[in-house]
Amino acid sequence: MNVFWFIPTHGDSRYLGxxxxxxxxxxxxxxxxxxxxxSLGYDGALLPTGQSCExxxxxASSLITATSQMKFLVAVRPGLTTPxxxxxxxxxxxxxxxxxxLINVVTGGDPVELAGDGLHLxxxxxxxxxxxFLAVWRELLAKGEANLKGDYLHINEGKLLFPPVQKPYPPxxxxxxxxxxxxxxxxxxxxxxxxGEPPAKVAEKINQVRKLAEKEGRTVRFGIRLHVIVxxxxxxxxxxxxxxxxxxxxxxxxxxxxxFSRYDSEGQKRMTDLHAGTKDNLEISxxxxxxxxxxxGGAGTALVGDPETVAKRMKEYEDLxxxxxxxxxxxxxxxxxxxxxxxxxxLGINQKSINFNSNQVxxxxxxxxxxxxxxLINSKIKQRRK
Numbered sequence: 156m157n158v159f160w161f162i163p164t165h166g167d168s169r170y171l172g173x174x175x176x177x178x179x180x181x182x183x184x185x186x187x188x189x190x191x192x193x194s195l196g197y198d199g200a201l202l203p204t205g206q207s208c209e210x211x212x213x214x215a216s217s218l219i220t221a222t223s224q225m226k227f228l229v230a231v232r233p234g235l236t237t238p239x240x241x242x243x244x245x246x247x248x249x250x251x252x253x254x255x256x257l258i259n260v261v262t263g264g265d266p267v268e269l270a271g272d273g274l275h276l277x278x279x280x281x282x283x284x285x286x287x288f289l290a291v292w293r294e295l296l297a298k299g300e301a302n303l304k305g306d307y308l309h310i311n312e313g314k315l316l317f318p319p320v321q322k323p324y325p326p327x328x329x330x331x332x333x334x335x336x337x338x339x340x341x342x343x344x345x346x347x348x349x350x351g352e353p354p355a356k357v358a359e360k361i362n363q364v365r366k367l368a369e370k371e372g373r374t375v376r377f378g379i380r381l382h383v384i385v386x387x388x389x390x391x392x393x394x395x396x397x398x399x400x401x402x403x404x405x406x407x408x409x410x411x412x413x414x415f416s417r418y419d420s421e422g423q424k425r426m427t428d429l430h431a432g433t434k435d436n437l438e439i440s441x442x443x444x445x446x447x448x449x450x451x452g453g454a455g456t457a458l459v460g461d462p463e464t465v466a467k468r469m470k471e472y473e474d475l476x477x478x479x480x481x482x483x484x485x486x487x488x489x490x491x492x493x494x495x496x497x498x499x500x501x502l503g504i505n506q507k508s509i510n511f512n513s514n515q516v517x518x519x520x521x522x523x524x525x526x527x528x529x530x531l532i533n534s535k536i537k538q539r540r541k
Contacts, residue, residue, distance in 0.1 A: 156469070156473055156478065156480065156481075156502060156503075156504070157198045157300075157378075157478055157479040157480070158196075158197055158198060158479075158480050158499075158502065158504060159197060159198055159199050159200055159201055159226075159228065159479065159481040159482065159535065160188075160191075160192045160197045160200045160201075160244065160481075160482060160483065160487070160491050161200055161201050161203075161481065161483030161487060162185060162188055162189060162192075162200045162201070162202045162203075162214065162215075162218075162487075162495075163180060163188065163203075163207045163483070163486075163487045164180060164185070164202060164203055164209040164211065164214050165180075165203055165205075165207045165208040165209075166180055166207075167180055167184075167485065167486045167487050167488075168485060168486060169398050169399075169485060169486055170398070170399060170400075170401065170402050170485075171399055171402070171403055171447065171450050171485070172400070172402050172403045172407050172482055173334075173402040175356060175402065176486075177490070178333075179487065180209070181378070182217060184403060184488070185214060185217075185218065185490050186218065186487060187202075187220055188344055188487050188488050188491060189218045189222050189225065189353055189360065190221060190222060191488060191491040191492060192222075193221075193223060193224050193225040195223040195491060195492065195495035195499075196495055196499055196504050196505055197225060197491070198225070198226060198479075199225045199227060199228060199255070200225060200226075200227065200228065200532060201228040201259065201380070201481050202214055202215055202227060202228065202229050202230070203232035203453075204232065204261055205258075205263075205265075205268065206271065207270075209391045211229045211230050211303065212229055212244060212248070214250065215227040215229045215248065216251075217238065217346070219248075219251055219252045219255075222255075224255075225255065226256070226257050226490065227248075227252065227255060227256055227257065228256045228257040228258075228259050228328060228481070229248070229256065229257070229258065229259060230258075230259045230260070230261045230262055231244075231245070231259070231260055231288075231292070232262075232290070232517065233260070233261065233262060233281070233284050233285040233288035234263075234269075234274045234284050234285075234288075234304045235260075235263075235274060235275065235287040237308075238287075238288045238289075238291035238295065238301075238308065238310070238313070238316075239291070239295060239301075239310065239313045239315070239389040241288075241292055242291075242292050242295040242296050242315050243279060243315060243317075245258060245292075245319060245325055246296060246315060246317050246318060246319040247317065249319035249320045249321055249325050250319065250320055253320060254319075254320035254321045254325075256319075256321070256325040257325055257326050257328060257458045258324075258325050258327050258328065259328045259329070259348075260280045260285065260289065260327055260328065260329040260343075260344065262282055262285050262331065262336075263281065263285075264418045264419060264420025264422070264423050265417065265418050265420075265452075266417065266419055267417060269281075272274055274476065277419075278333070278419040278420075279335055281336075281443060282331070282333070282335040282336055282338075282339055283306065283307065284307040284308070285339055286339055286342065286343070287303060287306070287307050287308045287318075288307075288308065289339070289342075289343040289344075290303060290305075290343075291303050291308060291310050292324075292434050293323070293324060293327075293343065294313075295313055295314075295315040296315060296318070296319055296323060296324035296325075296394075297322075297323035297324055297361045297514050299314065299315050299316070299318065300312065300313060300314050300315070300399060301313040303512070315430065321400075326345040326346060326480040327343060327344040327345050327346070328344065328345070328346045328347075328378065329343070329344040329346070329347060329348065330347070330348035330349060330350070330380070330422060331421070331422070332349070332360070332421040332422040332425055333421040335363050336421065337360070337363055337367055338367055340364055340367075340368075340375060341364055341367030341370070341371050341373065341375060342367075342371050344375065345375070346375070346376045346377065346378050346478075346479060347360075347361075347364050347375050347376070347377050347378070347466075348377075348380055348399075348423075348481070349377070349378075349379050349380070349456070350379070350380050350381075350422055350425070350426055350453065350454045350456065351379055351380060351381035351443065351455075351456035351457070351458070352380075352425060352429070352456070353439060353440035353443060354440065354472060354475060355520070356425075357472060357475055357477070359381065360379055361475055361476045361477075363456050364377070365476075368527050374479050376479070377476045377477050377478060377479070378477060378478060378479030378480065378481060379456040379472055379477050379479070379480055379481070380453075380481045381456060381457060381458055381480065381481070381482055381483075382447050382454060382456065382457035382458075382460070382482070382483050382484055382485075383457055383458050383459075383482045383483070383484050383490075383494055383498070384396050384399070384444070384457050384459045384460075384484060384500050385458075385459075385460065385461070385462055385465045385484075385494055386493075386497070387461060387462070387494065387497065389460050389461045389464060391461075392459045392460050392465075393459055393460075395459075396444055396446060396457065396459045399446065399447070399485060400434070400446045400447075400449065400450075403434075403449055403450055405509065407450055408432055408434075408449045408450060409432070411449065411450040411451075412427065412432045412449075414452075415452055418452070420452075423452060423453070426445075426448045426453070426454075426455040426456070427448065427455075429445040429448065429456065430445040430446070430448055430449060430455070430505050432449070434446070434449070437469075438459075439456070441468070442458055442459055442460045442464055442465065442468050443456055443457075443458060443459075443468070444456060444457045444458075444459045444508070444526055454483075455486070457484075457485060462497040462500070462501050465498055465501075465503055466498060466501035466502050469502065470502075474506030482494060
């Protein structure tokens, strides 16, 4: 199991929909989140993309020297940049970071935003463009040169003079719930990502993409993008979930859903269908909560519960074929620690920053003796609950 975190370049807060508990997202704060990811045992972090975010490539580049181990999952946007330029950016970042780049292919789902960026293609056309884009991008990074005369791209003697560290190229991640999106994934990408839907729906996607990949003579790995709200007890976790949206009222939900309704993204439509624009019945599957999607686009669901339960739900997804979990929580700095401290031990992930066999973990008690080991405390708590 690979577990990633999230760099909140579009803002961060303790509560959704208001400035209360909000914080400025600046370089020092982004460094704090990235260094937490780097030291706690996460494999890396996703950087979001779009008009509401700081530029993912600039932010990721600024964090290379502040980190040493984490990988950066950074977006390329077919239609907003050329495959040759994107290949040079990827190769440069991969070399400067010593092979710590992963690529998230984003076709975009908001026609209004895309028009503002000068892209006026339909949903289907954007995926056709993505097909040509990835054909050129992969060829350049793998072989150093490419040619293509397609319906959208005409590349004559494209060249990449400086190769990437990772061979044949930094791994490609991609999410698309439509039929053509899944076909593109099967043809080109290494990891197919889905947003956090109930397990049965995720299983359907995995089976569909696997079959399509088999037709292409390829195999594809799978990942899922989820928020997570984990606390020592289930009661605390559900209270934290309710607290996260306590300032979200019906008017704010309606305004947000009106914006999301213009999207032509099949994945966004599936997210919206999970909560139907209301706070009623937000637990759409055991411990899977759709409250985040009331006012947030993209990933809108969270796993909620105590560590043992959340780990169990993640392992249920793993049994379906999910290998990579891209997680996040509000606020992202504190929650990166909470997830690592509470959840990682139940997933068999070691926190890199803490040697739990050391006597130097935790504050000295009464200035005289070391704290008790965590497993002893947990066993006593369970005995009291019984």
